[in-house]
Amino acid sequence: MQTTLDTNQISLEVYLRNLISLSLLEGHQVAIWRKPKSHFLQVLIDKTGELKRITPNLEELSSGFIVHPFEDQEDKKAFFLTADTYFKINLQTTFEEQRIYLEPISSIIPKEKSTADINKNFVAENKFENERIAEPCSKTDFIHLVEKGIKAVEEGQLNKIVPARFKKIKLNDNFDLVSSLKSLIQSYPNAFINFFHIPTVGTWIGASPEILIHTKGDEFYTISLAGTQKAQGDNPLKSVAWTQKEIEEQALVSRYIVDCFKKIRLREYDEYGPKTVLAGNLLHLRSDFKVNMTATNFPQLGSVMLKLLHPTSAVCGMPREMAFDFLSKNENFDRSLFAGFIGPVNIEEETTIYVNLRTARLMQGYAILYAGAGVTEDSIPEKEWEETEMKCDIIGEHLNLENKF
Numbered sequence: 001m002q003t004t005l006d007t008n009q010i011s012l013e014v015y016l017r018n019l020i021s022l023s024l025l026e027g028h029q030v031a032i033w034r035k036p037k038s039h040f041l042q043v044l045i046d047k048t049g050e051l052k053r054i055t056p057n058l059e060e061l062s063s064g065f066i067v068h069p070f071e072d073q074e075d076k077k078a079f080f081l082t083a084d085t086y087f088k089i090n091l092q093t094t095f096e097e098q099r100i101y102l103e104p105i106s107s108i109i110p111k112e113k114s115t116a117d118i119n120k121n122f123v124a125e126n127k128f129e130n131e132r133i134a135e136p137c138s139k140t141d142f143i144h145l146v147e148k149g150i151k152a153v154e155e156g157q158l159n160k161i162v163p164a165r166f167k168k169i170k171l172n173d174n175f176d177l178v179s180s181l182k183s184l185i186q187s188y189p190n191a192f193i194n195f196f197h198i199p200t201v202g203t204w205i206g207a208s209p210e211i212l213i214h215t216k217g218d219e220f221y222t223i224s225l226a227g228t229q230k231a232q233g234d235n236p237l238k239s240v241a242w243t244q245k246e247i248e249e250q251a252l253v254s255r256y257i258v259d260c261f262k263k264i265r266l267r268e269y270d271e272y273g274p275k276t277v278l279a280g281n282l283l284h285l286r287s288d289f290k291v292n293m294t295a296t297n298f299p300q301l302g303s304v305m306l307k308l309l310h311p312t313s314a315v316c317g318m319p320r321e322m323a324f325d326f327l328s329k330n331e332n333f334d335r336s337l338f339a340g341f342i343g344p345v346n347i348e349e350e351t352t353i354y355v356n357l358r359t360a361r362l363m364q365g366y367a368i369l370y371a372g373a374g375v376t377e378d379s380i381p382e383k384e385w386e387e388t389e390m391k392c393d394i395i396g397e398h399l400n401l402e403n404k405f
């Protein structure tokens with residue numbers, strides 16, 4: 001996507017760099033995102049200094065940004081950034097043309113403070129309370145985990161399982177967050193490009209391909225996304241062929257959604273697809289589901305489905321509880337916010353929550369990349385490893401990477 005960020009409008013980059021650095025220095029919570037196919041960068045700053053945890057009753061929440069880990073918390077709550085400051089940057093007009101609409105940098109930091117630290121590397125070393133930090137799993141260990149998953153499916157304990165892994169990547173001394181964001185925005189026009197920072201919780205950057213819940217007016221929308229292969233040739237969307245394994249893997253995610261509708265006796269929904277979609281340089285199969293919340297008399301469908309859907313069988317497995325137990329016992333790390341959900345709530349009368357995929361957690365001097373792969377009876381372990389490598393690269397390639405640890 002051609003934006004003013006790639007022309008010589010350097011002032012927009014400088015503005016963003018200063019805004020983010022100072023917000024983080026000041027201990028504010030920040031969320032910045034660009035929705036798929038949009039040319040607006042949306043910026044939200046929570047200056048309350050308060051770590052807020054809320055029950056995700058979406059319809060009752062003020063405008064903000066929700067962040068929920070993969071694992072349900074005991075109290076079923078999510079983190080929530082309140083939109084004290086919210087504005088949009090048009091990536092197709094110059095900085096000068098819109099500067100009067102943007103948050104003045106001076107409002108971020110109290111006057112008496114110096115801005116000398118502005119270029120300091122601001123990524124905080126932060127982790128969840130009680131978080132288990134493990135060493136990255138080796139290729140052999142991951143393959144072993146996939147084999148275990150295949151066995152559990154063959155034995156009939158599970159229909160599908162999505163094992164994941166993480167890897168640590170060193171960041172260059174000159175790692176620059178705004179350059180990474182710019183590169184993601186330009187490279188992935190169909191993704192939800194996001195950055196968020198919650199002191200003591202984490203700093204993450206990502207390019208998610210997967211909507212979990214979208215509500216606007218009386219429309220509810222969700223998708224089932226699964227099956228992965230590398231986009232190849234001049235017209236990858238047309239020339240692609242899917243194997244039975246991938247078709248089945250995605251059908252299971254669709255079935256999972258339909259089962260959730262059934263649980264609440266919702267019968268009137270439209271289902272479209274599956275069709276092939278491009279996410280970065282990867283292809284997936286996607287089906288779309290739409291519900292009219294007024295016609296079906298389900299005004300709170302967004303919250304109800306959020307509770308039922310997460311974690312979907314695109315990131316956990318089927319049946320959900322058994323798949324979750326399998327992962328808790330066999331995946332040797334804490335997924336933290338990976339495969340959780342994130343997104344703007346009640347902003348401009350819309351809520352769009354994404355699965356936190358194709359994402360990296362930024363730490364002091366290094367980043368942690370995460371990826372999982374859908375495993376069924378027909379999975380080939382080596383291929384699942386390669387798939388996680390490709391998924392990690394989607395984000396890793398945009399972080400000015402140096403050598404792996």
Ligand SMILES: C=C(O[C@H]1C=CC=C(C(=O)O)[C@@H]1O)C(=O)O
Nearest residue numbers: 226227228314357371372373374
């Ligand atoms: C679990 C991930 O992707 C999910 C979404 C699309 C395709 C997937 C797959 O083909 O396995 C996964 O279910 C990930 O990106 O880490």
